[in-house]
Amino acid sequence: MKRRILFVDDEQAILRSLYRLFRERDYEINLAESGKEALEFLEQHEVDLVVSDMRMPSMSGHQLLLKVKEKYPDTMRLILSGYAQEQELFRSLLDGSSKMYLLKPWDNEMLLQIVDHIFKLQDLLRERRLLDRIESMDNLPTLPGIYRQLCTMLEEEADIKQIAGLINRDQAIAAKVLQLANSAFCSVKTGSAQQAVSFLGLSIVKNIVMASSIFDEKNGGKVQASIREILWRHSSMANRLLLTMSEELLHKKMPDDRASAGLLHDIGKVLLAKQFGARFAEVMLQSEQLGMPSLEALEREAFGVSHQELGAYLLNWWQLPYPIVEAALFSHDPLNAPVVHRELVCLTHLANYYSWKKVRPSSKAKLEEGVFAALGIAKEDCEILAKQLKDG
Known part of the structure; x- marks a missing residue:
């Protein structure tokens, strides 16, 4: 049809x-x-x-x-x-x-x-294989309640003071908003959620609220908590790299509808850790030790789905902007996939690679060298920029 x-x-x-x-x-x-x-x-x-x-x-x-x-x-x-x-x-x-x-x-x-x-x-x-596997999982997380409240406030055009008040009700989310604000804007230090919202912008704050609710999921044991902490450090670093590379190397401010792509691109790993716990930790370790086959191949073998597929499915189900869904699904294959927002996907690929190199040096993250030519930037400049950003 x-x-x-x-x-x-x-x-x-x-x-x-x-x-x-x-x-x-x-x-x-x-x-x-x-x-x-x-x-x-x-x-x-x-x-x-x-x-x-x-x-x-x-x-x-x-x-x-x-x-x-x-x-x-x-x-x-x-x-x-x-x-x-x-x-x-x-x-x-x-x-x-x-x-x-x-x-x-x-x-x-x-x-x-x-x-x-x-x-x-x-x-x-x-795709049928993906849908069958997702439907066989225990459950997919629904949008967090605080996220839905925030979306309602945005639709009603609430002011920043009201939005900051909502964020301050959840200490874990408020801490992550402040953490990203202080790390992303190194010339500004603030302990105010209201200032942090002003600095970061509503699009990024909205997705921090959603992501941190998942990263701080209370279910699961110490293994899942340890993985979620590593993934949060990686994702927040990746988002900082994404925004910094866009501004410093491409001389462009990242548009609002894609400014959280680095934060959300690996959210599928968080869901796999939640669903499969120690087994997912074993798969991650196996990938680091072997290098090849890739983590995605090992995930499909173990769970029937890769973290990119699962993450993109969830972000799309949650009605997030198309560019963020693309970045989650294609950042590991930025040059060959049917991509609309090629620049964003290539930047997310680089942010993912350099973030893992900082957060977990044992990681065997792969680098597609062709993205430098696609973006018109030098590898040396990316490496200098990545070294300048501190983890935390």
Whole structure:
């Protein structure tokens, strides 16, 4: 069956352009000139992907996609906007109504490739083998309660003081927010959650709340706790490296919808440690001792699923932005995978490698040398940057 895409825009010329672009592809293309018309169509038809303009009369693209998220959560949702800095665009990423955004005017070939890759990723996450293995696990964690409260506050546009008050209710989460704020901004030292939220930004704080809830999962014995502590150190270091490499080497501020990719890219390992405890610790040790086969191959042999597949599935199930899901699934294969956000995936690959070298020198993390050329940066500069960052 053909995939069905619904394009929504109040400008007929835009809709005609999109129709002409996609009509020769193996998709069923439908058009709507308003949010109301789009919702009426969705009531009658199953749609795989909704691509909506942001600024429309009566109902904005953000308002439309919030309704789509509520009524049709399995439908992919993208914003097509001519305004990169629009506040409502930012809110659509924070509340998960939009998985990613594309900017007008678009490049035709790139837009076609992005849509193709989105569907390929969805196929990978819905592959029968992966679904069978995940369904056989005891349970997957639901979104932590404090995370859901934070998302509600963000949707209601609560101020930073209110958000800091929520974070301060959980000492473990508050400590991790402060830890990352103080380590990421070495020129600023703060003991205030409110200042930390201001420094880090709402997107990063939101994902710290989610990640720390999982890393601090109380179930399990000493082995799981030890692994979770190592993984937290690794993930927080990887996120610092990710942001620093982007700013210092690429001279770009990491966009909000992907600024927590380093923090979340290895969350599948935390879930495997929770599910399999000492057995997962044995697999990690075996990987370090042997080097080859890779950890991913050993995980599939032992558990039927790799940490990348499990992590990406969970992040996608939790409706996190598409770039973060991609980084979790493809950072170990950054050049060969069907990737939309190639730069982010390559940076996450480097952040993962150099973080393990600092946090656990015995790790046999693999480095794909081709990412340096893909990013246009020098290996020597990355190594200097990694050495300058302290663990902790």
